[in-house]
Amino acid sequence: EVQLVESGGGLVQPGGSLRLSCAASGFTFGEYAFTWVRQAPGKGLECVSAVSYNGLSTDYANSVKDRFTIYRDNSNNTLYLQMGSLRSEDTATYYCARGISVSYRGPFDYWGQGTVVTVSS
């Protein structure tokens, strides 16, 4: 059974940092691209950052470029999102989503349950 379990969310002050993790199981992690998708309270979905199957190719939304870093550890089946210089508008539920192929272009066939990030003083 495919499972994606996010962790690392919490309350952080503006300007602070946080690292999200997504532990994967039930499939060959290194054969798939991943995307972090966020959803602000009561709002829609936004692709934040994506990484290819081998970690060599990444993509970022303009809203998080130069503040967030996505990376993966294929030996430990884990995806990460290092978040820095956090702003109130980064407050959201962050989902880890699996792409359907090695490239991060593509729909997301499995999602984690999400981890909540709240940026507030």
Added chain:
Amino acid sequence: EIVLTQSPGTLSLSPGERATLSCRASESFSSYFLAWYQQKPGQAPRLLISGASGRAIGIPDRFSGSGSGTDFTLTISRLEPEDFAVYYCQQYADSPYTFGQGTKLEIQ
């Protein structure tokens, strides 16, 4: 950036009725790069349709997708109680891979 506009914002129907949800893009792209998701309160989105018309694994055949260019449609032929949720379209033709704002399908 490709902007996706979904309509209507809210659709009120009864179980057994047919639902038609629209997704219009600000520029044309191949239907190969259009997906639909369903999201229920407190849950992650679930992939329904990819490539505009291909049902994901385990999705009932009452869900169908169609369209091309800038106009895409998700149709639910006969609504079941569990279908009442928010539906999002997504394009993955050009980065950033954007979502529509969602259509809430509610019980009338």
